[in-house]
Amino acid sequence: MVRWARVDTGEAAARAKGFEHPMRIGPPSSPRIDPVGGSGAAMTARPKRVTVHDLAAARRDGRRITMVTAYDWPTGRLADDAGVDCVLVGDSLAMVVAGRESTIPATLEQMIYHGEIVARAVARAMVVVDLPFPLQHLGVMRAVEACARILKETGCQAVKLEGTAGQAGVIEALVQAGIPVMGHVGLRPQAVHQLGGYRLQRDGEALRHDARAAAAAGACAVVLECVPREIAATITAELSVPTIGIGAGPDCAGQVLVLHDLVGLSPDRVPRFVRRYADARATITDAVARWRADVEAGTFPGPDETLG
Template sequence: MSLPLFKPCASSFYRGTRVIAPLSAAAKPLLSSLSQQRWSSHSPMGSPSGTSRKKVTLGTLRSMYKKNEPIAVLTAHDFPSAHVADVAGMDIVLVGDSLAMVALGMEDTSEVLVEEMLLHCKSVARATTAAFTVGDLPMGSYEISPMQALETAIRFVKEGRVQGVKLEGGKEMAATIEKITRAGIPVLAHIGLTPQRQNALGGFRVQGKTSDSAMRVLEDALAIQEAGSFAVVVEAVPAEVASLITKELSIPTIGIGAGNGCSGQVLVQTDMTGNFPPGRFLPKFVKQYGNVWGDNFHAIKSYRQEVKARQYPAPEHTYPISQDAAHAFAAAVAEKTSARQSPFGSE
């Protein structure tokens, strides 16, 4: 028995537009099935594959920390990169301001604007169903005052749709961190090498290499912990120093170039997947787990070659038409062509 998908209403025509009544319950599954047949390249990424997992919350992260389970953190800058990070099981997905370089082609992180970060945060947030998402506050959006920082953080939550924010700095940012956390927004702090301050640090230099400088890093860590940070990124610090700092804190440390003694690790996804051309400089702490650039290059090169050779698209990549319809169309075109070429036109 066939089911009508739509039921015309009384008075169902107005200015040539047909008004359709709501679907019957029995017809909805059929329409849902039909709607999956998309003939356009503009299609969504689809639902994540594999077993779904529970949403990662601050409670989840605290539990992992107490059990000494390492916290896996990875950056993402758009829907596809966040989608794969989330499905692969990342605990935290960070929309890092490193996207200034890896996604926008800028020289360093100081160029990226709040509006640009928010756009990328929205894209990442749409893809992450399980991971805890954190947005990086860009340079100039939080340093002026705690109130400025809170206003920016609120925008990241309301507009960017992330669950927490990250900011750089130690003791001098304690009041700012406290202001944001008191408003109910989780803060991931960042100490050691702080890239937004590279000019003041003399470049991208390892921090904490002497006893005095290591003590300053520890003092920063204790201050931001007291201010309410839920965790702290420790960047480019000797492993022994980072390990001791981790033991002195009661919040997780997320290492990047800080050894294996931290509570977790973070890397820039573009770096660790190898999504860059040969010869690009990589920091010492980066381990390259893939060769996305090489795979993409060979795929795109093969596509170009097949287009040039007319090998693509093959018959299996085209939409069918019956031979009768094709012959009828060819005959109609021939007739029109003949009529245009005739000096007398068609009668």
């Protein structure tokens, strides 16, 4: 998943009016009781985890699925506290966290490192970790070994795999190994050079073929990225598993966005399909600037922040 064509966000901000929170999957999040230290301290309340069965039930019952990215403990905790159904540790961390031009540089070790941190932060949502390039193309056993490491070493509940119908055999092998898999078709950021850039994918027959192959191989859901609304709606109607759209219109069974984009942490521009719900970057920049000014003026720390 990638932060696609970047445009000004004024239009997106205007569309934010009238937003209603979608129905959540599973029980509402329970209040957390944080440990206070020492033997016999209060234990953290653990709400029921969202599972692949909950996603299937949501598809069957017509409930919308929500998924956002997270790359560290604070964002994982924030996403979970907000009540989203799935938290994706995406290979987009190469762009969002590391400032790279694409997702291709993300490594297996990086995905495991960030995935383990996020999985510890998330109590309720289903945690999904991306399989980075090029592991799904190096043979079935290499992919199974890599995904087994991800599942075992991070504590996540599923992996996500970009690919065409040619990777259906990999998905099938992963499912047979007991590893839940989300497929990802349409714009595949790991194949950005082959696709000629971050472009809307319009080949309806190829997209339908890829999505059907992923579902038939056992994928628990299929992400549709940068697909025209009509094609996404057709695929959603054809599949028995949920589709999760990003830049694929409102007819998908669920939606996913990069958290940094939707809360306004991304610098300057975001994809056209993003709606910003906050301007966190401006808020944080202003807070740091005011702190700097207080330090320079000698008013921080004051009596309330001084120990002793």
